Amino acid sequence: MEEILSVEHFNEIKQKGIGYIAITDHILPVNRVHEVLCGDVSVKHFHKKVIESGRKNGKYYFVEDYFEALDKFHKMQRCSKCLP
Numbered sequence: 533m534e535e536i537l538s539v540e541h542f543n544e545i546k547q548k549g550i551g552y553i554a555i556t557d558h559i560l561p562v563n564r565v566h567e568v569l570c571g572d573v574s575v576k577h578f579h580k581k582v583i584e585s586g587r588k589n590g591k592y593y594f595v596e597d598y599f600e601a602l603d604k605f606h607k608m609q610r611c612s613k614c615l616p
């Protein structure tokens with residue numbers, strides 16, 4: 533598991549197109565893990581949460597297998613669009 537801290541790293545992961553992205557959020561009751569290419573994983577939202585808000589409300593993690601994210605974060609669930 534690797535935290536994504538820059539737009540460059542985020543774009544690199546999206547371009548490779550392999551693996552999963554887990555998005556944590558302290559406020560939302562449910563957090564989601566997605567395939568990296570899921571339309572719900574956008575650079576716009578990444579920028580807002582990680583760069584503008586300085587990760588205080590939540591973070592982005594790259595994981596090779598989404599089970600890793602489900603194990604680690606208790607509120608984490610599979611995205612209903614890309615991992616139904």
Ligand SMILES: [Zn+2]
Binds near residue numbers: 570611612613615
């Ligand atoms: Zn998704």
